[in-house]
Amino acid sequence: MLFLFKHADVYSPESGGRCDLLVGGGKILRMEPDIRISRKYCDVIDARNLRAVPGFIDGHVHIMGGGGEGGFATRTPDLPLTDAIQGGVTTVVGCLGTDGYTRNMAGLLAKAKGLDEEGLSTFVYSGSYGLPLRTLMPSLEEDLLFIDKVIGAGEVALSDHRSSQPSFEAFAQVVAMARRGGMLSGKAGIVNVHLGDGPRGLDFLRRVLAETELSAHQMLPTHINRNPRLFEEGIAYAKGGGFVDFTTSTLASYLDDGEIPCAKALRRMLEAGVDPGQITFTSDGQGSLPDWDQNGRLQDISVGRVQSLYQAVRQAVQEEGVPFDTALRVITSNPARILKLKTKGRLAPGMDADIVLLDPSDLTVRTVMAKGRLLMKSGKLLAKGLFQ
Structure with missing residues (x-):
């Protein structure tokens, strides 16, 4: 089916003024001030007085659940499709966390494929908190080369x-393997x-840049907004060319302990002179938000x-x-640029719809x-997961 969005105020994400968007085959076909086509050939969506923006990319989601730090009953549930839709998220990158055992790469990939069938675009990281990595194939390089959805490694836990x-x-060896696999697979x-609350902070990442030939782009x-010390480290790291990511899911106790809200963290980084292209937000969706006491006991x-x-x-x-x-x-x-999702993150002809x-x-x-399929229209959900 063809869709024609009429009279949208386009941000792609830069402001592009009033424009029409013609969609077909899961792609944006045309984007012009006034597209005329018979209504019998397409579904016309009146976007007058609305802003059209690219679908949101959430690059850190525990799509099959996470947690487990307090025992089996504390394993968190997997991602419901409607949570993503209502949040405007059309692309997710799934990952494993603390638990890379009862949750594994086969299950992660299966969940990603399921969400893909339900309407989202999905990718995954190979491995989990621990090193050595537990990959699907014998090596990270082979996961990157032969499994389409694998785009990197992680989330590897430090500090x-x-x-x-x-x-x-x-750690440096994992970055090197990711570099090789990325080059070979494109x-x-x-x-x-x-990054946790530990005092070592970004130390290993800085050492990779100082002691090896590897780039910050790997x-x-x-969790750079986790506490004031790590945040200040993050400013220096980003101004030196590194990427930094802020976590949007939080608790009141985290904020009381010094976590910097993402909105404020973004403003402060920009005021400090950080290139806005170095910053991303991710939700850590479906991951656990544990509250620890000073002795590391789960409260x-x-x-x-x-x-x-x-x-x-x-x-x-x-x-x-x-x-x-x-x-x-x-x-x-x-x-989209940092993760090399070449058809995502912008509104333009040839990009994913x-x-x-x-x-x-x-x-x-x-x-x-998402991918040319309407999942929500005028606030009404048009799609949901099979078991929702």
Whole structure:
């Protein structure tokens, strides 16, 4: 079916003015000020007084659930399709976390394929918190070469009591394997790095840059807004050319302990002179949000939400005064470029038809199209998971 979005205020993510978008075969076919085509050949969507933006990319989601830090009952549930739709998320990158045993790569890939069948675009990282990596094939390079959905490794945990406490050499070797596999497969080959509260912070990443020939573009450290010390490290790292990722899912106790809200973190990084193209937001959706005491004992546990991703972007615009097109980049064009998702993150002819319509009065999500299929229209869900 052909779809024609009429009179949209386009942000691709830069402002492009009033435009029509013709969609067919899962792609944006044309994007022009006034496209005329008979209504009997297409479904016309009136986008007058609405903003058309690229579908959101969430690059760090525990799509098959995570957690387990407090025992079997604390394993978090998998991602429901409707959570992504209502949050405007059309592309997700799945990962494993602390538990790479009862949750494994075969299950992660199966869940990714299931979400793909239900309407989303999906990719995965190979491995989990621990090193050596537990991959599907004998090596990370082979996962990158022969499994289409694998785009990198992770999330590898550093500076955290839950990590495998790898040596620097072991970590650098994973980055090197990701580099080789990425080159050979034409993929990002990036290592998603979980950073905890430990004092070592970004030390291993800085050492990779200082002691090897590897590039900062092979590593994406996440949870950079976790505490003020790590955040300040992140500013210096990003100004030196590294990527930094902020986590949008949070708890009141995290904020009380010094975590910097993503909206405020984005404003502060921009004020510090960080290139806005170096910054991404991810939700850590369906991952556990554990509350530890000073002795590392679990006091409580909650779950991250994919819908927090765009909520943080809205807050950056509405509460922190970040320009809309700048804030939009951290969940559209930036992750698409960093993760080498070449048909994602922008509105232009030839790109995937991942389109979100926003109400400009409050920036709420009204309509969601993914891969040319309408999943929500005017606030009404048109799709849901089979077992929802």
